[in-house]
Amino acid sequence: MQEPVGTKTTTSAVDPVLARLDPDRDRPADAMATEALSLSFGATRVLSDVTMRARQGTITALIGPTGSGKSTFLRTLNRMNDKVPGFAHVGDVTLYGESIWGPRQDLLTIRRRVGMLFQRPNPFPMSIRDNVVAGVRAHGIARGEQLDVVAETRLREVGLWDAVKDRLKESPYRLSGGQQQLLCLARALAVGPEVLLLDEPTSALDPLSTDAVERLLRTMTPALTLIVVTHNLGQARRLSDSTMFFFNGRLVEHGDTEQVFSEPREADTARYVNGLMG
Template sequence: MVREASWSDARAASTGARREGTAATMSARDVRLGFGSVTVMEDITVDLPPGSITALVGPSGSGKTTFLRSLNRMNDKVRSFWREGEILLDGREIHGRDVDPLVLRRRVGMVFQRPNPFPMSIQDNVVAGVRAHRMARRSAMRDIAETRLAEVGLWSAVADRLDDSPFRLSGGQQQLLCLARALAVEPEVLLLDEPTSSLDPRSTEAVEELVRRLTPGITVVVVTHNLAQARRLSDNTVLFYQGRLVESGPTSQLFDRPSRPETARYLGGDADPAVLA
C-alpha cells in the first residue's frame, strides 16, 4: 500500500505552484515558427482549455510536432529554430525572462512518439524528474514510484523488478513507464506526440484510458494521425494543414458539423493531402 506520507513529503518539498488537480490553460497568439529560412507554421492562434484533451491532427509534415514542442520550449534545443508571437501558460508568456525552461518543462511535461526510457532502473526512471527537481526526500522515492506505476496500470507487472532495466519491458509497457515518469513531477499540462503510434491495440487502449483518467486534473494536448483516436479521445480538435490552422473547436463539431470544406474532406476520411490544396 502507498502510505499517505509519500504524498505529503512530495508536496511539502515541491516548490511549484501545482497541487494535484490544477490544470493550466495554454494559448498561442499569432504564432509563427520556423527553422532557418523556412517558415513551418504561421498565423496560429488557439486556446487549449484547462482540464481538457485537445487533439492536434493533420497530414504528415503539417507542423504538429513542431507546434507541440514549442509549447514547452523543446525546440529551443534546435539551433536554427525561431519563433514569433506569444505562447502563454495560464496567461503568462513562457519565453519571459523569469521563466526557467527546466521549471517550464516540469509544469508542461512531454511524452514522445517512441518510448524513451533512460538507461537506469525502472524505479529510477519513474523518479528521475522528482529527483532532479528535488521534489521529495530520498526515503519517499519508492512510494512515489509505486504510486505512479499504479496510476498508469504498470505496478503489478513490475512490482518485483523495480531494480531491473526498463529495456526488457514491451513497447507498450515502456511507453506507460514514460507516462509514469512524466506524471511523477505533477505537470499541469501533458504534451503527447503520437503516443500510441508504435503500440499494439491493447497498449493503445491502456494509454487512452489513462489519458481520460488524467483529465480534468491535467490539460492534455495529443498529436495523433489516427482520426478515430482523436474522435474518441479528445474534447477539442485542431486541424493543421501545411503550417496553418484550418479549423479548431469541439471535436464533435469538427467531425460532424465542420465550418470549412477542407475540414469536412480531411476528417471525413479522405486523408489525401491533395484534397486540402
C-alpha cells in the same frame, strides 16, 4: 477564431460566496494558449499565425497530414525547439497567462510544468524504479525513501505496478512496448505537470496497449490538460474535447471535436476527416 470548447464548471455559476473562497479564482481558465504564433527554421516558415486556447482540464487533439506543422507546434509549447539551430518564433505562448519565454521563466521549470510523452517509448538506461523518479530526483521534489513511495504511487496510477513490482531494480528495456510507454507516462506524471504534451503517444503500440493508454489519459483530466498530436482520427474523436486541424503550416480549424468531425466548417477539414486526404 471560435470559442474553444471545455468543461463549463465554474463555481461562480453555483454560489458566489463559494466562488470567492476558491483559491484558484484568479487562475486563468486556459492552461495553455498561443497568440498569433508563427514558427520558422532559418528561412523556412513551418507554421503561421496560430492562435488557440486549451482550457484547463480538457484534451485537445492536433490532427493533420504529415508536414502540416503540428509536431513542431507541440514541441514549441515546452520549448523543445529553442535549441534547434535557426528556430525562431513570432507571437507568444502562454502557460496560465504567462509567456513561456518571459524573463522570469525558468526553462527547467517550464518543462516540469509542461510534460511530454513521445512517439516511441524512451526509458532511460537505469532501473525501472529510477526511471519513474528520474525527474522527481532532478527537481528535488522528493528524496531518499520518499522516492520509493513516489515510484509506487505513479506506477499504480498508470496500472503498471503489479506487472513490475518484483523487478523494480531491473532494466526497463525488457518490458513490452506498451509497458515502456506507460512507464514513460508514469515518469512524466511524477513531476506533477500541469499540461501534458503527447506526440503520437500510441503510434508504436498495439491496439490493446493503445486502448490502455487512452483509457488512462481520459482519467487524468480535469487536473491535467492534455494536448495530443495524433494521426489516428479515431483516437482524436474518442479522446479529445476539442480538435485542431493543421494543414500546410496553418491552423485551418479548431472546434469541438464532435463538430470538427461531423460538421467541419472548412472544406480541407472535411476532406481530411473523411479520409480523402493525408
